[in-house]
Amino acid sequence: MHEGVARAVENVSFTLKEGEMLGLAGESGCGKTTTALSIMRLLPPGGRILNGEIIVDNEDLVKKTDREMKDIRWKKISIVFQGAMNALNPVIRVGEQVAEAIVEKEKVAKTEALRRARLLFELVGLDSSRVSDYPHEFSGGMRQRVMIAMALACDPRIVIADEPVTALDVVVQTRILELLKELQRKLSLSVILITHDLSVIAETCDRVAIMYAGKIAELGNVVDVYKDSWHPYTEALITAFPSIAGEKRRFRSIPGDPPDLTSPPSGCRFHPRCPFQDETCRTRDPELRKIGPDHYVSCNYGEKLRKDI
Amino acid sequence: MLSVENLSVWFPARSGVSGIFTRKEQWIRAVDSVSFDVRKGEVMCLAGESGSGKTTTARAILALTRAKSGSVKFVGKDILSLPKAELRKLRCKMQIIFQDPYESIDPRMSVLEILTEPLEVNKVTRSRRERERRVHKALEDVRLLPPLEFARRFPHELSGGQRQRVAIARGLVLQPELLVADEPVSMLDASIRVQILNLLLDLREEYDLTFLYITHDLAQARYIGNDIVIMYLGQMMERGSVEDVVAKPVHPYTRALISNVPVPDPTLKRDRIAVKGETPSALDMPSGCRFHPRCPHATEVCKTKEPEFLQVNGDRYSACHFNDRWVA
Numbered sequence: 001m002h003e004g005v006a007r008a009v010e011n012v013s014f015t016l017k018e019g020e021m022l023g024l025a026g027e028s029g030c031g032k033t034t035t036a037l038s039i040m041r042l043l044p045p046g047g048r049i050l051n052g053e054i055i056v057d058n059e060d061l062v063k064k065t066d067r068e069m070k071d072i073r074w075k076k077i078s079i080v081f082q083g084a085m086n087a088l089n090p091v092i093r094v095g096e097q098v099a100e101a102i103v104e105k106e107k108v109a110k111t112e113a114l115r116r117a118r119l120l121f122e123l124v125g126l127d128s129s130r131v132s133d134y135p136h137e138f139s140g141g142m143r144q145r146v147m148i149a150m151a152l153a154c155d156p157r158i159v160i161a162d163e164p165v166t167a168l169d170v171v172v173q174t175r176i177l178e179l180l181k182e183l184q185r186k187l188s189l190s191v192i193l194i195t196h197d198l199s200v201i202a203e204t205c206d207r208v209a210i211m212y213a214g215k216i217a218e219l220g221n222v223v224d225v226y227k228d229s230w231h232p233y234t235e236a237l238i239t240a241f242p243s244i245a246g247e248k249r250r251f252r253s254i255p256g257d258p259p260d261l262t263s264p265p266s267g268c269r270f271h272p273r274c275p276f277q278d279e280t281c282r283t284r285d286p287e288l289r290k291i292g293p294d295h296y297v298s299c300n301y302g303e304k305l306r307k308d309i
Numbered sequence: 310m311l312s313v314e315n316l317s318v319w320f321p322a323r324s325g326v327s328g329i330f331t332r333k334e335q336w337i338r339a340v341d342s343v344s345f346d347v348r349k350g351e352v353m354c355l356a357g358e359s360g361s362g363k364t365t366t367a368r369a370i371l372a373l374t375r376a377k378s379g380s381v382k383f384v385g386k387d388i389l390s391l392p393k394a395e396l397r398k399l400r401c402k403m404q405i406i407f408q409d410p411y412e413s414i415d416p417r418m419s420v421l422e423i424l425t426e427p428l429e430v431n432k433v434t435r436s437r438r439e440r441e442r443r444v445h446k447a448l449e450d451v452r453l454l455p456p457l458e459f460a461r462r463f464p465h466e467l468s469g470g471q472r473q474r475v476a477i478a479r480g481l482v483l484q485p486e487l488l489v490a491d492e493p494v495s496m497l498d499a500s501i502r503v504q505i506l507n508l509l510l511d512l513r514e515e516y517d518l519t520f521l522y523i524t525h526d527l528a529q530a531r532y533i534g535n536d537i538v539i540m541y542l543g544q545m546m547e548r549g550s551v552e553d554v555v556a557k558p559v560h561p562y563t564r565a566l567i568s569n570v571p572v573p574d575p576t577l578k579r580d581r582i583a584v585k586g587e588t589p590s591a592l593d594m595p596s597g598c599r600f601h602p603r604c605p606h607a608t609e610v611c612k613t614k615e616p617e618f619l620q621v622n623g624d625r626y627s628a629c630h631f632n633d634r635w636v637a
Contacts (some may be wrong), residue, residue, distance in 0.1 A: 004569070013325050021330060023415065027498035027500060027501075028469075028498055033424075042536040068408060074384075093540075140587065141586040141587055142587075149607075169358040169359060169525075169587070169588065170358065170527075170569045170570055171358075171565060171566065171569045171571070172587055173571075173572075174569045174581055174583075175583075193492035196498065196499055197499075197571075198499065198573040199528075199570075199572050199573040200509040200540060200571050202571065202572065202573045202574055202575040203571045203572070203575065203579070204571075225578060226573065226574060226575050226576075227574075227576060236500070237499060238573055240499075240503045240527075241503075241505070241573045242502070242503065242528040242529050242531065242532040243489050243528050243531075243572045243573055244525075244527050244528050244531055244555050244567060244570050244572060245572045245574065245577060246572070248531065248532075248552060250507065250510070251507075253501075253503035253507055254500040254503075254504075255329075255470045255504075257470060257501070258469075258473070258498065258500070260497040280576055
């Protein structure tokens with residue numbers, strides 16, 4: 001039995017520009033979902049934001065009251081939860097489920113809400129007549145489009161999508177990701193895409209934050225982070241990612257397991273698994289620092305390693 | 310080592326009350342005439358998306374699910390027609406590793422108990438000492454060291470990757486010749502996946518094991534496999550060496566699939582082949598070629614006539630009326 005305080009997210013900082021898609025990548029337990037829930041102020045009981053700021057349109061969400069957050073959630077920022085497409089109410093027509101959010105948040109009549117729901121369906125590539133269907137009449141990919149429609153119901157500026165394509169077949173995956181990119185363009189939407197799948201991020205996102213054990217290991221535009229990785233974790237993760245392209249050879253895996261966040265390693269949280277770790281790494285927890293115009297890394301030896309690798 | 314011929318698995322389908330009154334039998338043709346050979350020491354991948362029938366095929370091969378027709382020859386014996394007692398003995402030589410490391414091992418048993426159970430049930434060892442020796446060896450093989458330490462642990466004291474190693478150790482303890490692995494790394498973190506895939510490759514080398522590897526992830530299949538069968542709605546669409554099939558796919562379904570698999574490189578330009586719709590339910594099996602409603606090249610003949618699974622060149626086979634058109 002574990003007891004204690006899990007330092008789930010530590011010193012995470014990043015900016016999201018308008019109309020940009022930022023990938024939040026990392027393995028299970030790295031803190032990406034917790035970061036997203038913090039932004040929405042939807043942490044589970046027991047979870048607390050200890051410090052920091054979440055600034056959206058010049059307002060700090062951390063300082064908002066519950067009531068104020070109610071006005072912001074769904075209207076400024078909305079979220080497509082992981083597995084949400086399987087959590088649709090099976091006995092209510094999907095159009096009504098989408099309309100529910102609109103009635104609640106925009107304070108309009110149901111007829112108006114349903115009209116908007118039909119428009120939203122068209123926006124996400126679904127036939128508007130399907131608002132009167134039930135969830136079981138939709139395939140997986142279509143249900144995910146419904147969830148995206150729901151997230152867009154109140155015209156938010158930011159949408160957080162948590163593992164939006166994980167459970168979908170690969171050809172459907174492409175279509176959903178293309179939809180997100182199209183919406184990003186059409187509506188100047190900012191998107192935070194959370195996933196453990198590095199290949200999805202490579203092909204869809206503009207920028208990426210690689211998280212490890214609650215911290216950001218590397219942050220920047222995708223080309224820099226993928227092709228010119230500085231953090232040993234990033235480098236190891238990307239090179240040891242089985243792919244259908246590239247050389248066919250054995251990869252060297254990262255030894256060990258991700259740490260227990262109730263008692264994270266001293267110093268740099270990655271050091272027990274890092275091939276380059278030394279005394280400094282065991283004692284000094286590195287901060288995220290700038291190494292390029294849009295490239296940041298939190299490693300004690302960023303520069304030195306570049307020369308050695 | 311393993312020879313599967315025209316294996317079919319059909320499930321009776323019944324829709325509600327009408328199923329009792331109507332005499333018409335509806336069948337879900339979950340697996341339809343699947344054939345392939347696996348040489349000793351090789352890794353054969355059964356690849357396909359949800360509903361393709363890959364897991365059902367594997368289960369039928371292990372006789373965990375009743376096949377409707379076809380044959381499965383393992384070390385010269387036809388598994389599907391073996392008497393129960395003989396099948397029991399042969400089962401020791403064929404083991405399975407499941408996808409979910411949280412569901413496939415009993416949380417109330419210690420690792421030692423989990424690994425001893427198959428030995429006791431199958432009565433293959435004569436003493437407790439021998440059982441302990443085998444368990445010890447299996448833990449060493451999967452690099453859960455020191456073995457004594459891990460033997461006394463319970464599943465909740467292990468990480469996902471460690472649990473999966475226990476599942477693999479359990480598969481090894483009977484010293485099998487064939488290992489069936491059903492999406493063994495799909496639920497594991499990215500940094501652990503390659504660890505486990507490498508472990509499987511090491512074990513294959515050390516024990517000359519033969520693998521039947523089931524996955525929807527073509528990247529995994531490419532990493533670990535020698536040969537591959539691409540399945541769709543219960544049928545084989547394409548079969549060949551994994552490297553060739555991935556590099557130069559023939560069947561339109563394979564080609565579409567591969568063009569849609571993302572790669573971890575933002576600078577690689579991809580030509581995506583769009584595929585409309587989603588995989589239909591097996592109850593609503595399309596006529597003719599099962600892929601025709603979604604195929605960008607479908608013609609009249611595709612709607613009416615089921616294509617044959619024909620040799621394209623060498624060991625490559627594909628089931629498309631226009632195979633020749635797609636060969637590079």
